[in-house]
Amino acid sequence: MTTLEQLAKILEERYHVAPDRITLDAPIEALGLDSLGMTELLFFIEEEFEITLPYEPVSMRTVGDAVRYIDEVLATRPAGAPRSEAAPATAEGVPLQASPERPA
Helix, strand or coil: CCHHHHHHHHHHHHHCCCHHHCCCCCECHHHCCCHHHHHHHHHHHHHHHCCCCCCCCECCCEHHHHHHHHHHHHHCCCCCCCHHHCCCCCCCCCCECCCCCCCC
16 A cells, blocks of 8 residues: 555545545645644554654645655665654654644
8 A cells, every 4th residue: 555545544534535635736734634633643644654753843735745754754764673663754854834742
């Protein structure tokens, strides 16, 4: 399953977005996700892809931005490492908007 297909599955199942609306250039906000929905989406992405997203904010305005960002994080995982032990990626060059707050 591709990254887009996995992300589409989250959007369809958790947010009831019609599959035909989920395209690479679709603005995530236009799919009905508000700021809380974006924060939840980040947690769903971590769960689905078995990754840990960095605390640094990154801009994911479109579905394509999210797919590219997820692929970048997955690419930083050390070879042979289980998905759940992936090293967090840096958000270098990828500004992100919705991000969980760093614990104090």
